[in-house]
Amino acid sequence: MRTATILAFLALLTACAPPVVPNSPEACAIEKVTSVPIRRLGKFWAVDVTLDGKPAALMLDTGATGSALTTAAQARLGTRVLPGRFTVTSAAGGTIYPRAFEIDRLTLGSETMERQIVPELFDAHPLGEGYDGILGMATFDKYDIEIDMPGNTLGLYRRRYCPAGPPPWSGPVGVFRRSDPALARGNRPMVRAVLDGRPARALLDTGATSTVVDTAFAVAVGGPGEPPAGGQVSEMRTVAATAKIWRHSFATLALAGTTLQRPALWITSLGMTADMIIGQDLLGRLRIWISNGSDAVYIAPAAAPAKAP
Numbered sequence: 001m002r003t004a005t006i007l008a009f010l011a012l013l014t015a016c017a018p019p020v021v022p023n024s025p026e027a028c029a030i031e032k033v034t035s036v037p038i039r040r041l042g043k044f045w046a047v048d049v050t051l052d053g054k055p056a057a058l059m060l061d062t063g064a065t066g067s068a069l070t071t072a073a074q075a076r077l078g079t080r081v082l083p084g085r086f087t088v089t090s091a092a093g094g095t096i097y098p099r100a101f102e103i104d105r106l107t108l109g110s111e112t113m114e115r116q117i118v119p120e121l122f123d124a125h126p127l128g129e130g131y132d133g134i135l136g137m138a139t140f141d142k143y144d145i146e147i148d149m150p151g152n153t154l155g156l157y158r159r160r161y162c163p164a165g166p167p168p169w170s171g172p173v174g175v176f177r178r179s180d181p182a183l184a185r186g187n188r189p190m191v192r193a194v195l196d197g198r199p200a201r202a203l204l205d206t207g208a209t210s211t212v213v214d215t216a217f218a219v220a221v222g223g224p225g226e227p228p229a230g231g232q233v234s235e236m237r238t239v240a241a242t243a244k245i246w247r248h249s250f251a252t253l254a255l256a257g258t259t260l261q262r263p264a265l266w267i268t269s270l271g272m273t274a275d276m277i278i279g280q281d282l283l284g285r286l287r288i289w290i291s292n293g294s295d296a297v298y299i300a301p302a303a304a305p306a307k308a309p
Helices: 002-016 071-077 217-222
Strands: 031-039 045-050 054-060 068-069 089-090 094-096 102-107 113-119 133-135 143-148 153-159 175-178 191-196 196-206 213-214 233-237 242-251 252-255 258-261 264-268 276-278 286-291 296-301
Touching: 031 054, 068 071, 071 089, 071 113, 113 175, 133 286, 175 191, 191 276, 196 217, 213 217, 217 264, 233 264
Parallel strands: 054 133, 068 113, 196 276, 213 264
Antiparallel strands: 031 045, 031 153, 045 054, 045 102, 068 133, 089 094, 102 113, 143 153, 143 286, 175 296, 191 196, 191 252, 213 276, 233 242, 242 264, 252 258, 286 296
């Protein structure tokens, strides 16, 4: 009885604790919670996790609102199926309407996320061999996250309420607010780029191998609205759809303080997703900080490797 009373008292103290004041020293303190490697697996970047104590490899996908698990992984891991549960996950390729699975504990590094409800990926062929599913943005809601693709690292930090404070990086940093109506796309990281002099809404998508421009936006800056005769044409395959894409050399692309000359980018219809999807071909040069507490996205060129003494 005495233990129960003490626990109840501590819970009351927690509930009565004053809220953190935004931009205060407490709110702006940077505290790393855990850090894990990301590794190249086929065409994508994998993060090793445990699901209810069993190892699994998930594709890091900032273009997906939530995580998902393949049918084969569910069978191997014995993850519970939620009968009658309807789950929706938005990704760059569309919307998936699958069965839902329940995971009691998803562990990443030293952190454990309790009770994850994830949809089923019926057809996992775009992921390739070795993947058990995707690791999307909803899993990180309680953290600020840092993705350093050149450094092959994913870091989780205490959620900061510090819109006035940039990440702990040196040099110029681009900051993009989710309060900007043009960048309000749920929990996915949106930034502004400039393609051939025209501002573009760009989604940072670690689940995309290449940078893609929406057809309507490409036409607005003088690009082709359909595959040109004799041009380079291919297919873009996602977990939700397959689309025809064609390549075009634009004049300039400005992003994160860097201007690329004559970038050859793919074109296809992205619907309402964004004007552009920034894929691994460009993200491989960047560091990304997604502050869920400050409701902001920060990007900067990757740090130069240290020189040997």
